[in-house]
Every structure is written in C-alpha cells, then in structure tokens.
Amino acid sequence: MASPHPINAVSRFVDWRTGLKSILGFWLFYALTVVARAFLGSDPWTTLENKLVVILLGILLTGLIYASINVFARTGTIRKKAVVAGLSSLAASMILSFVLLQLEDVMRQSREEFRYQAREGFVIVEKGQQIRIERSAAEPLVLTFPKMHDLDSNKRLRYAADISVVWLFFFLAWSAFYLATRAQAASLAAQRQVAAAESAAQEAQVRALRYQVNPHFLFNTLNSLSSLVMTGRADRAEAMLLALSTFFRTSLSLDPGADVTLAEEIELQKLYLDIEMARFPDRLNVEIDVPAELERALLPALILQPIVENAIKYGVSKSRKAVLVAIAARPLGDGRMILDISNRLKHGGKDELPAATHEGTGLGLDNVCQRLEARFGGRANCRFGPMTAGGYKVSLTLPIEFRD
Numbered sequence: 061m062a063s064p065h066p067i068n069a070v071s072r073f074v075d076w077r078t079g080l081k082s083i084l085g086f087w088l089f090y091a092l093t094v095v096a097r098a099f100l101g102s103d104p105w106t107t108l109e110n111k112l113v114v115i116l117l118g119i120l121l122t123g124l125i126y127a128s129i130n131v132f133a134r135t136g137t138i139r140k141k142a143v144v145a146g147l148s149s150l151a152a153s154m155i156l157s158f159v160l161l162q163l164e165d166v167m168r169q170s171r172e173e174f175r176y177q178a179r180e181g182f183v184i185v186e187k188g189q190q191i192r193i194e195r196s197a198a199e200p201l202v203l204t205f206p207k208m209h210d211l212d213s214n215k216r217l218r219y220a221a222d223i224s225v226v227w228l229f230f231f232l233a234w235s236a237f238y239l240a241t242r243a244q245a246a247s248l249a250a251q252r253q254v255a256a257a258e259s260a261a262q263e264a265q266v267r268a269l270r271y272q273v274n275p276h277f278l279f280n281t282l283n284s285l286s287s288l289v290m291t292g293r294a295d296r297a298e299a300m301l302l303a304l305s306t307f308f309r310t311s312l313s314l315d316p317g318a319d320v321t322l323a324e325e326i327e328l329q330k331l332y333l334d335i336e337m338a339r340f341p342d343r344l345n346v347e348i349d350v351p352a353e354l355e356r357a358l359l360p361a362l363i364l365q366p367i368v369e370n371a372i373k374y375g376v377s378k379s380r381k382a383v384l385v386a387i388a389a390r391p392l393g394d395g396r397m398i399l400d401i402s403n404r405l406k407h408g409g410k411d412e413l414p415a416a417t418h419e420g421t422g423l424g425l426d427n428v429c430q431r432l433e434a435r436f437g438g439r440a441n442c443r444f445g446p447m448t449a450g451g452y453k454v455s456l457t458l459p460i461e462f463r464d
Contacts, residue, residue, distance in 0.1 A: 073127075073130055075242070075245070078238075078241060078242075078245075079123075079126045079130075079238065080123075082234065082237060082238050082241065083119060083122045083123060083126065083234065084119070086122070086230075086233070086234045086237070087115055087118055087119050087122070090115065090118070090230070091111075091115055094107070094108065094111045094115075095108065098111070101170075101172045102171070102172045102173070103170050103171045103172040106168050106169075106170045106171065106172075107170060107172075109168060110167045110168060110170075113163065113167070114156075114160065117156055117159060117160075118156065118227075118230075121152040121155060121156055121231070122152070122231065122234055124148070124152065125145060125148040125149055125152055125231060125234070125235060126238065128144055128145075128147075128148040129141055129144050129145055129148065129235075129238070129239075132144050138239065138243060141239055141242075142235075142239060145232075145235035145236075145238075145239060146232065146235070148231075148235070149228055149231035149232045149234075149235055150224075150228060152227070152231050153224040153225070153226075153227040153228035153230075153231055154220075154224050156223075156224075156227050157220045157221075157223035157224040157227065158220060160223060161216070161219070161220055161223075164207060165207070169189065170187075171187070172187070173185055173186065173187045174186040174187070178193075181196070182194065182195055189204055189205040189207075190202060190203065190204050190205070191203045191204075191205075281300070281304055281335060284300065284335070284336070284339045285297055285300055285301065285304075287339070288300065288338075288339060296338045296339065296341070297338075299338040300335050300338040300339060303331060303334040303335040303338060304335055306331055307328070307331040307332055307335065310327075310328060310331060318361060319358040319359060319360060319361065319435075319461075320358070320359065320360075320361045321355060321356050321357065321358060321359075321463075322350060322354055322355055322356070322357045322358075322359060322389060322399075323350070323355035323356070324361075325359060325361065325362070325363065325364055326348060326350055326387065328361075328362065328364075328365070329364050329365070329368055329387065330346075330348075332365065332368060332369075333346050333368065333385070336372050336376070340372075340376050340377070342382070343376050343379065343380075343381070343382055343383055344372070344376050344382075344383060344385065345382055345383065345384045345385070345406050346384075346385050346386075346387075347384055347385070347386040347387070347388075348386075348387045348388075349386070349387070349388040349389070350387070350388070350389045351389065351390065351391070353391070354389050354390075354391065354397055354460070356462050356463070357389075357397060357460050357461065357462065358461045358462065358463065359399075359458060360431050360432070360435050363428060363431060363432070363456070364387070364399070364401060366425065366427050366428055367401045367425070367428060367454045367456075368385065368387070368401060370425070370452075370454075371385045371401060371402070371403040371452070372385065372403075374403070374452065375403030375404075375451065375452070376403070379405070381405055381406070381407070382405070382406040382407065383403055383404070383405060383406060384403070384404055384405070384406040385401075385402070385403050386400070386401070386402050386403075386404075387399070387400070387401050388400045391460065392457070395459060395460055396439070396440075396457055396458060396459050396460060397457070397458065397459075397460050398455055398456065398457050399455070399456040399457075399458070400453055400454070400455050401453070401454045401456075402447065402451055402452065402453035402454070403451050403452055404447065404449065404450055404451030405450060405451070408449075408450075425442070425444055425454065428442055428454075428456070429442045432456065432458060436458055436459055439458070439459045440456070440457060440458040440459065441456075441457050442454065442455070442456050442457070443455045443457075
C-alpha cells in the first residue's frame with residue numbers, strides 16, 4: 061500500500077496559489093515604494109540593486125512563514141495559526157537582519173550626496189558611509205562610519221535588533237492578511253456547505269413526502285378494484301384498470317422534486333377522478349374552475365392528490381346521494397393564489413353528508429401541508445374544515461410562480 065504522506069504533504073498546500081499571490085503582492089508594493097524613493101535621488105540604480113537583494117530574501121522568508129503555518133497549524137485553531145505566524149515572522153525578521161549585516165561588504169556604496177547646513181556655519185555632506193564637514197577656515201573634516209564587524213558584540217546586537225523590529229512588522233502584516241484571507245475562505249466554504257446541506261435536506265424531504273403519495277393512492281385504488289370485482293362489475297373494473305394505467309404512466313414519469321403547472325396537475329386529477337367515476341358513476345360529480353391566467357402557475361406534483369382522495373373517501377363513498385367534488389383556483393392579488401378543494405351534496409343538504417375531521421384525513425393533509433412548507437416556506441399555508449352549508453373544504457394558499 062502506498063504511503064499516505066505525499067498526499068498529506070500536498071493537501072497542506074492546497075491554497076499555494078493564494079499564498080503565492082499574497083506574497084508577491086506584498087513585496088511588489090514594497091518594491092514600488094523603493095522605486096519611487098530611488099528615483100527621487102541622484103543614484104537610483106545603486107539603491108535598486110541593493111534593495112533587490114532585500115526583496116528576494118524577503119520573498120523567500122515570507123514563503124517559509126507560509127510553509128510554517130501550513131505545516132504546523134493548518135488544521136489548528138486561528139489562535140494556533142496566529143502563534144505560529146508570529147513566531148515564524150520573528151524568526152524571519154531576525155534572519156533577514158543577520159543576513160543583511162553579513163552582506164554589508166557586498167552591498168555597493170551609493171554615490172548620492174546629502175548636504176546639510178549646520179547652525180554653526182559648517183556644511184555637512186553625507187555620502188555612503190562617510191560624512192564630510194566643510195569648514196571655511198580649515199580643511200574639510202572627513203569621518204567614516206565603522207563597519208558592523210568593527211563594532212563590539214553589544215552594539216552589533218542592538219543594531220541587528222533595530223533592523224529586526226522594522227521587518228517584523230512587515231512580516232506580521234503579511235501574516236495577518238494571509239490568515240484573514242484563509243478565515244474568509246473557510247467561512248464562505250462553510251456557508252456553501254450549509255446551503256448545500258439545507259438544499260439537499262429540503263429536496264430529500266420533498267421526495268420522501270412525494271413517495272408517500274403513491275402507496276397511499278395505490279392502496280385505495282386497489283381496494284376500489286377489489287370491491288368492483290367482488291360485486292361483479294367487471295366492465296367498470298376494466299375501465300378503472302385502464303384509467304389507473306394511464307394515471308401511473310403519467311405520474312411516475314414526473315420528477316418527484318419537480319414542479320408542474322396547475323393545468324398539468326388538474327389533468328392528473330382528472331385521470332384519478334376518471335378512475336373513481338368508474339366506481340361511483342351515479343354518485344360522483346366533478347366541477348373544475350381554473351382561470352386561464354393561473355394555468356401556468358407552478359406547484360408540487362400531485363399536491364392535490366391526497367385532498368381529492370379524501371373528498372372521495374369521506375364524501376362520495378359515505379353518501380347514497382350525488383356528491384359534487386369541486387376544484388377551484390383564484391388569484392388573491394398579493395402575488396399568491398388560493399386553491400379550494402371541497403365536497404358537498406350536489407343538490408344541497410347538510411346532515412346527510414358526514415364531515416371529515418382532521419384526524420380522519422390522516423396522512424393526506426399532513427403530507428400536503430408539509431410539502432407546501434418544504435417547497436414555499438412561510439409564503440404558503442393550508443386551511444381545512446367543515447363548511448357551514450355542509451361538506452368539507454381544503455384551501456391551499458401558495459405563491460404564483462411561473463417557469464422562466
């Protein structure tokens with residue numbers, strides 16, 4: 061079996077492009093300030109040549125800080141990453157200071173002069189490591205600064221510390237920027253994961269609720285077929301089987317998580333009602349009223365199925381008189397529409413038709429309400445209950461949405 065270490069090593073530096081861009085960006089900014097400063101003087105090329113060494117060393121050391129963070133604290137807390145970044149920045153600033161002191165003899169001396177007029181009347185000229193004091197009554201006094209290796213260890217240490225502090229803040233600034241970038245990227249990734257998880261959970265819920273419809277409907281239909289066969293009504297049973305075949309062929313071809321138009325949903329319900337009309341040819345009457353402007357409105361597939369089933373189960377099958385099952389849609393004027401599904405005696409009457417209760421409707425209405433909530437959230441609601449004139453009505457309120 062291959063060793064996992066190469067994979068782990070690569071995974072530590074998955075954001076190397078971001079790290080490299082930030083490193084080059086920081087040092088490019090520093091280089092621009094150096095160029096601007098150099099060309100204000102009389103010897104810019106010497107300044108740029110010396111600073112090029114500093115920039116190359118700085119890029120290398122910043123890269124080592126990046127590597128330290130990703131090796132020692134990639135999966136740690138932000139506090140741990142900050143500690144590693146701080147210690148790495150301190151080490152990098154000390155290394156840069158030490159290297160610059162060691163390269164003192166290699167660096168070219170600038171030919172640029174700085175002249176100052178002292179209050180005592182002397183002219184002070186600074187050039188490289190020399191200071192010349194021009195006096196009107198005497199020869200110029202030339203002073204040469206000692207090299208670092210000519211100083212005692214205490215002074216060298218203090219000088220190196222001063223240089224280290226300057227570069228420490230630069231390295232800390234890059235570290236803070238990089239860690240902030242990492243934290244933002246992690247936050248955005250977490251938000252995307254949460255959004256994806258919520259979307260997947262909602263889709264799974266919608267699919268689960270939709271799949272509950274099919275066995276529930278199939279059980280009721282098979283029970284109706286059994287009744288027709290047992291009572292010798294084979295012709296009606298055959299008509300119901302044909303209608304059932306058409307219904308399942310149509311409904312099972314739908315994506316459980318997809319929406320259908322209101323017109324398509326009504327057509328599915330007509331197929332189902334054809335099945336029930338074969339069972340109750342004399343008692344079931346259907347009335348559908350859907351305005352043309354709402355036919356393209358979207359809603360979850362088979363959302364009306366359990367409601368229409370209950371209208372048949374608790375209305376038509378329990379009455380000896382003709383029952384009217386009505387489906388009506390109308391806009392509300394606030395970007396929503398309402399769907400009413402009701403059952404009542406066709407020729408009026410209150411006491412003859414039993415009113416279904418919420419407990420009696422069982423799975424059906426619970427399924428519908430949960431699917432509406434999963435699909436539309438608080439923008440939709442469902443109400444149900446007996447009507448004062450007799451019968452039972454379910455009202456679904458949902459947003460009016462169309463396909464793009």
